[in-house]
Amino acid sequence: MSDDLATETAAETPSPDAPAVPGLEERDTSAVQWMAERGIFVFTALLILAATIFVDGFASLANITDVFNRAAPIGIVAVGMTFVVISANYLDLSVVAQVATAAVVLMAVSNSSGILLAVLLATLIAIVYGFVNGVAVGVFKANAVIVTLATTFIGIGVLRWLSGGSIYFGTEDSLIRAFGTAKLGPFPLSMLVLVLIGLALSYVLTRTTFGFVIRAFGSNPDATRLAGINTAWVVIGAFMLSAFGAMLGGFVLAAFSNTAVSAMSDGFDFRALAAIIVGGTSVFGGKGSVLRTLLGVIFVSVLTNIMVLSGLGFGIQQMAIGALIVAAVSLDALARKAATT
Amino acid sequence: MSDSKLQLGSQDNTDLLSRVRTLLARRTEGRALALLAVVIIVTLFIEPTTFTSYEVTLGRIAQIGLVALGLTAVILMGELDLAVASTLAVSGVIMASVENMTGSLTLGILAALVTGLVIGVVNAFFVVQVGINSFIATLGMLFFLRGLGFVLSGEQPVRLDNVDAGLAFGDPLIGPLTPRMLIFLVLFIGLQVFVTRIRVGREFYAVGGNRQAAYDAGIPVKARVYLGFMISGSVAALAGVMNTLERTAADPTAGSTVLLSSFAAAIIGGILLTGGRGSVFGTLLGAASLGILQVALTLSGIQVDVQNIIIGVVLLLAVTTDPATIRAVVTNVRSMMAGRADARAQPG
Numbered sequence: 001m002s003d004d005l006a007t008e009t010a011a012e013t014p015s016p017d018a019p020a021v022p023g024l025e026e027r028d029t030s031a032v033q034w035m036a037e038r039g040i041f042v043f044t045a046l047l048i049l050a051a052t053i054f055v056d057g058f059a060s061l062a063n064i065t066d067v068f069n070r071a072a073p074i075g076i077v078a079v080g081m082t083f084v085v086i087s088a089n090y091l092d093l094s095v096v097a098q099v100a101t102a103a104v105v106l107m108a109v110s111n112s113s114g115i116l117l118a119v120l121l122a123t124l125i126a127i128v129y130g131f132v133n134g135v136a137v138g139v140f141k142a143n144a145v146i147v148t149l150a151t152t153f154i155g156i157g158v159l160r161w162l163s164g165g166s167i168y169f170g171t172e173d174s175l176i177r178a179f180g181t182a183k184l185g186p187f188p189l190s191m192l193v194l195v196l197i198g199l200a201l202s203y204v205l206t207r208t209t210f211g212f213v214i215r216a217f218g219s220n221p222d223a224t225r226l227a228g229i230n231t232a233w234v235v236i237g238a239f240m241l242s243a244f245g246a247m248l249g250g251f252v253l254a255a256f257s258n259t260a261v262s263a264m265s266d267g268f269d270f271r272a273l274a275a276i277i278v279g280g281t282s283v284f285g286g287k288g289s290v291l292r293t294l295l296g297v298i299f300v301s302v303l304t305n306i307m308v309l310s311g312l313g314f315g316i317q318q319m320a321i322g323a324l325i326v327a328a329v330s331l332d333a334l335a336r337k338a339a340t341t
Numbered sequence: 342m343s344d345s346k347l348q349l350g351s352q353d354n355t356d357l358l359s360r361v362r363t364l365l366a367r368r369t370e371g372r373a374l375a376l377l378a379v380v381i382i383v384t385l386f387i388e389p390t391t392f393t394s395y396e397v398t399l400g401r402i403a404q405i406g407l408v409a410l411g412l413t414a415v416i417l418m419g420e421l422d423l424a425v426a427s428t429l430a431v432s433g434v435i436m437a438s439v440e441n442m443t444g445s446l447t448l449g450i451l452a453a454l455v456t457g458l459v460i461g462v463v464n465a466f467f468v469v470q471v472g473i474n475s476f477i478a479t480l481g482m483l484f485f486l487r488g489l490g491f492v493l494s495g496e497q498p499v500r501l502d503n504v505d506a507g508l509a510f511g512d513p514l515i516g517p518l519t520p521r522m523l524i525f526l527v528l529f530i531g532l533q534v535f536v537t538r539i540r541v542g543r544e545f546y547a548v549g550g551n552r553q554a555a556y557d558a559g560i561p562v563k564a565r566v567y568l569g570f571m572i573s574g575s576v577a578a579l580a581g582v583m584n585t586l587e588r589t590a591a592d593p594t595a596g597s598t599v600l601l602s603s604f605a606a607a608i609i610g611g612i613l614l615t616g617g618r619g620s621v622f623g624t625l626l627g628a629a630s631l632g633i634l635q636v637a638l639t640l641s642g643i644q645v646d647v648q649n650i651i652i653g654v655v656l657l658l659a660v661t662t663d664p665a666t667i668r669a670v671v672t673n674v675r676s677m678m679a680g681r682a683d684a685r686a687q688p689g
Contacts, residue, residue, distance in 0.1 A: 315491025
C-alpha cells in the first residue's frame with residue numbers, strides 16, 4: 001500500500017522541465033523565448049496589417065464591428081477561463097454547455113417570467129457548474145479535462161432534454177435586444193463589457209491575494225498547500241470565475257443574435273483556449289495575464305474573420321485553430337526548455 | 342505493478358486468507374466489477390431483452406471497448422490521447438476516399454490504418470520531443486483533425502462504393518460473433534498479454550509509475566511513449582474502419598460521443614490517469630457495463646440526451662471515486678478539521 005501512495009505522489013509532482021521560471025525576464029533571452037514572451041504583440045500587429053492590405057472588406061467599419069461582436073462573447077469566456085489555465089488545470093471544456101445554458105435560460109425565462117428571474121436562475125446554474133467542476137478537481141484531485149468533459153455532456157444533455165433542442169427568439173423591444181444592438185462608435189456595447197470584465201479580472205489576478213495564491217498554486221501546488229493555504233478553495237474559485245465568464249459570455253451571445261439554441265456555443269471551448277494560450281498564458285500553470293488573453297482574443301477573432309472573408313470553410317478554420325493551439329504551446333514549451341538549459 | 346509481484350514471492354508462507362486479501366488490494370477492477378454487477382441486476386429486472394438480444398449488446402460493448410483498449414495503453418503511461426475521436430473520423434473518411442479513388446477496399450483500409458499510426462507518431466512527437474503535456478497536445482490535434490476530416494470529406498458523409506463488403510461485415514462469422522466482436526476479442530487478448538506478459542508492455546507500467554526511475558533503470562521511455570500513442574492511434578483508426586464498413590459510409594462528424602464513452606470505460610475500469618496503475622481487463626469490464634447500460638437505456642426508449650447525462654454522471658463519479666483519491670480526500674478533510682480545531686483553540 002505504502003509504495004502505491006509513493007508512486008502516486010511521485011507522479012503528481014511536476015516533471016523536471018515543468019517548474020515555472022521566476023525571473024525569466026532578467027535572463028539573456030533566446031529568440032524562442034522572445035517569441036514566446038513578446039511574439040503575440042508582433043503577430044497581432046502583422047496579422048492586422050496584412051489583413052488590411054490583402055483581404056478585401058476587412059478594413060470596413062461594418063466588418064470591424066462584426067469582428068468585435070463575435071469577439072466579445074468568446075473574449076468574456078476566455079478571460080474567465082484564464083484563471084483555470086493559470087491554476088494548471090488545462091482548461092474548462094464545459095464552457096460550451098455553460099454558454100449555451102446561460103443563453104437559453106436568458107431568452108426562454110425572460111420571455112416567460114421576466115429578465116430578473118432569468119438572470120437569477122442563470123447565476124444559480126453558473127454557481128452549480130463552478131462548484132461541481134471545482135470540487136471534483138480541487139477536492140477530489142480529478143483530472144480537469146475529464147471532469148469538464150463529463151460535465152459538458154451532462155450539461156448539454158440536460159439542456160437539450162429540457163429544451164427539446166428548440167430555438168428561443170427574443171422580442172424586438174426587450175432590454176436584451178437594446179443591449180445587443182447598442183453601439184459606441186464602431187464598438188458594440190458588448191466589447192465595452194468585455195474590456196470592463198477584463199480589467200476587473202486583471203485586477204483580481206495581479207492585485208488581490210486570491211490572484212497571488214492562484215498563480216502560486218499554478219506554479220507549485222505542493223508548496224502552496226504546505227504554506228498553509230486551502231488549495232481546494234483556490235481551484236473552486238478558478239472554476240467559479242470560469243463559470244461566471246461563461247454565463248456572461250452566454251448573455252452577450254444571446255443579446256447579439258437575439259436567439260438562443262443549445263448548439264450555439266460549439267467550438268467556444270477551443271476558441272477561448274486558443275485565445276488564452278496565444279496570449280501567452282502558460283498551460284504549465286502559474287504564469288499568465290488576463291490582458292494578454294484580451295490580445296489573444298483579438299488575434300483569434302481577426303484570424304477567423306480573415307478566413308471567413310477569404311471564403312475558407314469551417315473545416316479549415318478548425319484546422320487552423322487546432323494548429324494554432326499546438327504551435328503556441330510548443331513555443332511555450334521550447335522557451336521553457338531554453339530557459340532551463 | 343511489477344514491484345507488487347515481487348512482494349507476492351515473499352508472502353508464499355502466509356495463509357490463504359491474507360493472500361486473497363493481498364490479491365484484492367492489488368487489483369484495480371473493484372469499482373468496474375461493482376458497477377457491472379449493479380447494471381446487470383438492474384437490467385435483468387427492468388429490460389431483460391438486453392440479454393436475450395445479446396448480439397446487439399455484444400456489438401455495442403465491442404464498439405465502446407475498442408477505442409478504450411487503445412486508450413488504456415496510453416493512460417498506463419500517464420499520458421492521454423484525446424485525439425482518438427477525430428482519428429476515428431478522419432481515418433474513416435480517408436478509407437472511403439481511397440476506396441472510391443482506387444476501387445480497392447484493402448488499399449482503403451491500409452490507408453486508414455497508416456493514418457492512425459502517423460497521427461500517433463505526431464502526437465508522441467509533440468509530447469516527447471517538444472515536451473507539451475499530452476492533454477493539450479492531443480486536444481489541439483483533436484480540433485485539427487476534426488477540421489481535416491471536414492476538409493477531406495467536403496463536410497459530407499463519404500459513401501463506400503463496395504456496399505457488399507460493408508453488409509458482409511455485419512454478418513456473424515463464428516457462431517453469433519460478428520467480425521467486429523472477433524477483432525475486439527483478439528485485440529483484448531493481445532493487449533492483455535502484451536502488458537502483462539511481454540517485457541515491452543510491462544515497461545508501460547514502469548514508465549507511468551515513475552518515469553525518471555524507469556529511465557534510470559534503462560527503459561527507453563521515449564520509445565515506449567511513441568509506441569503507446571501508435572497503439573491508440575491505430576486502434577482508433579481500426580474503429581473508424583469498422584464504423585465505416587458497418588454504415589457503408591464515413592461520417593466526418595463521427596466520434597464526439599466516442600470520446601465520452603471510451604474514456605468512461607477506461608476510467609471505470611480503474612485506470613489511474615497519472616499512470617502506472619490499471620488493467621486491460623478493467624477496461625473490458627468498464628466497456629461491458631457501459632455497453633449493457635446503453636443498450637438497456639435505448640431499449641427502454643430513453644432518448645440519447647438522457648443517455649449522455651447518465652454516462653456523463655457515471656464518468657464524473659468514476660473519475661472522482663478512485664480509492665486512492667478517496668483516501669487522500671479523507672486525510673485532507675481530517676487535517677482541515679484538525680486545523681480548524683487548532684485555530685479555535687488558539688485565543689483571539
